[in-house]
Amino acid sequence: MKIAFIGQPNAGKSTIFNGLAGYKTVTANFPGQTVHYTVSKVTVGNETFEIVDLPGIYSLTAIDKAELESRKYILSGYADVVINVIDASTLSRSLELTLQLAELQVPMVICLNMIDEAHRKGLEINTEKLSQIFGVPVIETIANKGIGLDKIFTSAREAFNKKLIPQVQSFHKDIEEKIEEIEKIIPSDFINRIPRRYIAVKLLEGDSELTERIKNYSEIYSKIKEIREEIKITHGRHADTVISSERHALTMNLFEEVTKVGEPIKSFRDKIDNLLTNRYFGYPLLFIILFGIFFMVFEIGKIIENPLIDIFDSFIRKLPNIIEENSLPFCLLKGLLEGFSGGLGIAIPYLIPFFIGLTILEDIGYLPRMAFLIDTVMHRIGLHGKSVLPFIISYGCNVPGIMTTRILESPRDRFITATLSVFIPCAARTTIIFGIVGAYIGGLAAANLYIFNIIFIMFLGILMKKFIPEITPGLIMEIPPLRIPTLKNVFIKTWLRLKDFILVAWPLLVVSSIILSFLEYLKLDSYLNTLMSPLVNWFLGLPEQVGITLIFGILRKELSMIMLFQAMHTTQLNTVMTNIQLIVFTIFTIFYMPCVGTIGVLIKEFGTRKTVLITFLTIIIALLLAGLSRVILSFIND
Amino acid sequence: MKTLVNVGNGKKVKIVKISGGRGVRQHLQCLGIHVGDIVTLKKSSFLGGPVLLEINGYDVALGKGVASKIEVEEVE
Numbered sequence: 001m002k003i004a005f006i007g008q009p010n011a012g013k014s015t016i017f018n019g020l021a022g023y024k025t026v027t028a029n030f031p032g033q034t035v036h037y038t039v040s041k042v043t044v045g046n047e048t049f050e051i052v053d054l055p056g057i058y059s060l061t062a063i064d065k066a067e068l069e070s071r072k073y074i075l076s077g078y079a080d081v082v083i084n085v086i087d088a089s090t091l092s093r094s095l096e097l098t099l100q101l102a103e104l105q106v107p108m109v110i111c112l113n114m115i116d117e118a119h120r121k122g123l124e125i126n127t128e129k130l131s132q133i134f135g136v137p138v139i140e141t142i143a144n145k146g147i148g149l150d151k152i153f154t155s156a157r158e159a160f161n162k163k164l165i166p167q168v169q170s171f172h173k174d175i176e177e178k179i180e181e182i183e184k185i186i187p188s189d190f191i192n193r194i195p196r197r198y199i200a201v202k203l204l205e206g207d208s209e210l211t212e213r214i215k216n217y218s219e220i221y222s223k224i225k226e227i228r229e230e231i232k233i234t235h236g237r238h239a240d241t242v243i244s245s246e247r248h249a250l251t252m253n254l255f256e257e258v259t260k261v262g263e264p265i266k267s268f269r270d271k272i273d274n275l276l277t278n279r280y281f282g283y284p285l286l287f288i289i290l291f292g293i294f295f296m297v298f299e300i301g302k303i304i305e306n307p308l309i310d311i312f313d314s315f316i317r318k319l320p321n322i323i324e325e326n327s328l329p330f331c332l333l334k335g336l337l338e339g340f341s342g343g344l345g346i347a348i349p350y351l352i353p354f355f356i357g358l359t360i361l362e363d364i365g366y367l368p369r370m371a372f373l374i375d376t377v378m379h380r381i382g383l384h385g386k387s388v389l390p391f392i393i394s395y396g397c398n399v400p401g402i403m404t405t406r407i408l409e410s411p412r413d414r415f416i417t418a419t420l421s422v423f424i425p426c427a428a429r430t431t432i433i434f435g436i437v438g439a440y441i442g443g444l445a446a447a448n449l450y451i452f453n454i455i456f457i458m459f460l461g462i463l464m465k466k467f468i469p470e471i472t473p474g475l476i477m478e479i480p481p482l483r484i485p486t487l488k489n490v491f492i493k494t495w496l497r498l499k500d501f502i503l504v505a506w507p508l509l510v511v512s513s514i515i516l517s518f519l520e521y522l523k524l525d526s527y528l529n530t531l532m533s534p535l536v537n538w539f540l541g542l543p544e545q546v547g548i549t550l551i552f553g554i555l556r557k558e559l560s561m562i563m564l565f566q567a568m569h570t571t572q573l574n575t576v577m578t579n580i581q582l583i584v585f586t587i588f589t590i591f592y593m594p595c596v597g598t599i600g601v602l603i604k605e606f607g608t609r610k611t612v613l614i615t616f617l618t619i620i621i622a623l624l625l626a627g628l629s630r631v632i633l634s635f636i637n638d
Numbered sequence: 639m640k641t642l643v644n645v646g647n648g649k650k651v652k653i654v655k656i657s658g659g660r661g662v663r664q665h666l667q668c669l670g671i672h673v674g675d676i677v678t679l680k681k682s683s684f685l686g687g688p689v690l691l692e693i694n695g696y697d698v699a700l701g702k703g704v705a706s707k708i709e710v711e712e713v714e
Contacts, residue, residue: 058668063661092694093670121695206660240660244667245674264695279684372681372699375688384701385688409665475688475701476665 002050002078003156006070006101007085008094009033009056010480012113015143016085017053020152033362033389034066036403037073044153052079055406060100060198061207065414066406074104077193081156082108088118088125088140089481091259095251102134102166103198107159110138111152116145117481122262130258134166144486168197169254171246174234178227179204185220204228205240269482276366276482282373289366293357294450297350298443301434304349312341313571331521332514335566339513342562343506347431351501354427355494358396363485363493367392368477375475381461382468384475387417394424396497398598401426402605412470415606419464419614420457422594422602423621425450428505428557429590435561437586440574445583453590456625505556512552512559516566519548525567539623540588541630542581543568553589555596560589580633584626592622640712642689642705647682651710658707666708669698676713 005013014034021040038053054073055066074082084101086094091112101108112118112125131138137155141148158164170176182200190213191199202210203224215221228239235242275281316337323330361367367389375385386408394401401421405414425433438446519525525548529536532547540546545567553560564585568576577585593615594602602611645651653675656663671677671693680697681690689705691698700708 059664061664061668063665063668090670090694090696093696096668096670123695238660238663241656241663241667241673244664245672248667248670248672277681277690279681279687368699372688372690375699375701376686379701385699409661474662474703475699476662476669476704477699478669479690479697479699481697 001047001156001160002052002080003083003153004052004054004073004079004081005083005085006054006074006097007056007111007113008058008087008090008097010478011056011085011087011094012141012143013056013085014038014053016111016113016141016149016152017051019143019146019149021051033404036066036069036406042153047157049153049156057097059097061202061205064407064409069406074101075191075194077106079106081160082106083111083152083156084108085111085113088112088115089121089123091118091123091125092251092255095254096247098134098166099169099247099250100198100201102168103195103201105165105168105195105198107164108134108136108166109152109155109159109164110134110136111141112138113141113143115140115148116142120265120267122264124260124262126258126260130254133169133254133258136164136166144483144489169250171243171250175231175242175246178231181227182224185223186214187217187220190214190217201243204231205243206238273369273482276369277372282369286370286373289361291447293354293361294447295443296357297353297430298434298438298446300353301350302439304352305345305435305439308345308349309341309571312337312345316341326521328521331517335514335517336510338517338566339510339562340506342513342558342565343501343509347428347435347501347505347509347558347562348498350431350434351427351498352494354430355396355497356490358392359490359493359497360485361392363483363489365480365482368479371475371477372479377458381416381420381458382465382470383413383417383461386475386477387413390417390421391424394421394426395430397426397428397500398422398424398594399601402598402601405605410470412468415610416461416464416468418602418606419617420461422598422614422618423453423457423460423591425453425590426557427501428595431558432561432586432589436564436573436582440582441579449583449586449590456621460621505558508556509559509562512555513563513566516548516552516563535623540584540626542585543577546585550589550592553595554593557589557595560585580630580637583633584630587629588622588626590622591618591625593618639709642679642691642700642708642710643683643702645679645682645689645710645712647679649679650676650713651679652676652713653708654711655709656707657709658704662704662707666704670694670696671698671708677710 005017007013021042034053034055040051042049042051054070057067057070060071082101084098098110110130118125127138127140137159139148139151139155179197179200182203183196186196186199199210203214231239231242276285316334319334323333371385371388374388378384378387389407390401390404393404398421402418405417408414408417433446433449437449529544529547533544536542536547537544546564549560549563549567552563565571570576573582599611602614653673656666656673675693678692679689680692683689683702683705686702688699688701
């Protein structure tokens, strides 16, 4: 049996999904966090359910690409049962989606999630009455605490067995007549798996996708246009507005019927919330929060890194006593150890505090507030506040960051945001900044690199705005309430992100490290380095051995640094490279060429042509910035 | 005409008209913002920034451009 979770953004679908399927998808307190669907099989007793977590969707009229994905899935008719997940505290709005889902005539269960949040807002919901009205089971859950999740499969089974198809709620009579009129003229072969009523309503609303398809039947198309015009004349408003108001009125009536509204509990949270978005305190707080995380990552990382590196160093130094130096097994073993210690000693100490910080920020719900605060700044670079989510996620990893651009409404915003995201130092590059500049030059220098990076991205944004001008639709975004992150969720999410590193990046580090050792053994490395030397040595002024590390860095950015230790035969880089060289190297690795994973996702989201364009741009910019910083820093130093 | 941009902090207003293209209109409708709704301004626009409003118990942020397309009248 296939069960699809459908609901408005931030209703908690993914939290429920994770609660049922074990932790599979990343959740956050940000509307539209899930941008693609996840499928999982869950066995309860002797029955296997296939559950699908879909991106949140406010209405079956899709606004952005993520919503379109959901709608496509829902309309495909794959799901046997639909679980309509509702944030109970926004019931009055959420029911609008429920009304539309009812038109699809698939067995359904209504799941009132975050019922505790609703109580805080003073809402008492009569679930029995709601169940009577729609004729489907209604259950209450508090997903982040795991309460009520056990009822989901039993009610889904019940809805499926008894064919509990939701009752369509009727609009006013005059509108119903128009709907019926359209229903009658829709050709029977026109998307025949979807109920006629749904199609009729959507055509009346002027849904772009369906309207495009009905244009093939020109007579019917002109008839529908006529009907829309009639409504506009009789109601004095566009047909889509009329339908939407009808639906709104209907939901408000339903809402009043099933809910008792009491006094909301004014809490400490509201006060904090008020402060976070305050016009005077909001910005200093934003600064403190971001830099707080930065220094936490830096300080904690340093504490873990040093002893770990010492252990491996002493071990590698003792290696010649065990195996004959410069023999093939020696080289390979050394490569293995260096790759292993690079992952454990340099990357992981910074990744753990970084992921914890990011998760807490996400789960509290600070990111939407950030979007609100920096909307004005974003407009300067031709975007709006919502782009903050892809940007912040890109600090973790560019791949999900770029996928998150799907929450943006216009293709232009998506492209610009993705291009700028590529320049954001992800966790991998963060380990380079901390492991090289932070470790040898100091925390302040590392912080300055971040600021330099942000200033550059803004500059590039302004430049791109000049080349691709367009008025963005502007910020329209729900700001969900602040939530206290659960310890379990923070822990599991950090682990989920770390697992990615351990399973994918770390083995790659070890293998590449061994390959480098092998190349060194065969003396092939110097050949590659000579090939790269005009760029590395002549232009950037770096030691020739750096060349090969930059090639490997394209696979994973951390590789450049970890192999640098290996290529320079030391973990004390400052003994073989000057501070200027360390900074130039770091700047180059931050900006040059997206890693293989990022290139992959760029091709998937934007096509090959644009990906080549972005890649080309990054190389030019990296050369420019690294070359320039070399000249300027040498000049200052003199 | 008064729009959401020139309403003070904490004021309650009723939406009387939403101008702008179908895209913006639909997007607002999806978020439960309709003509006739009563909204409370939680944060008014500051230096051309967005507004934050409460509608039916939840918060929505609107950029200045969008907010200037929503005509309102004060209630109470």
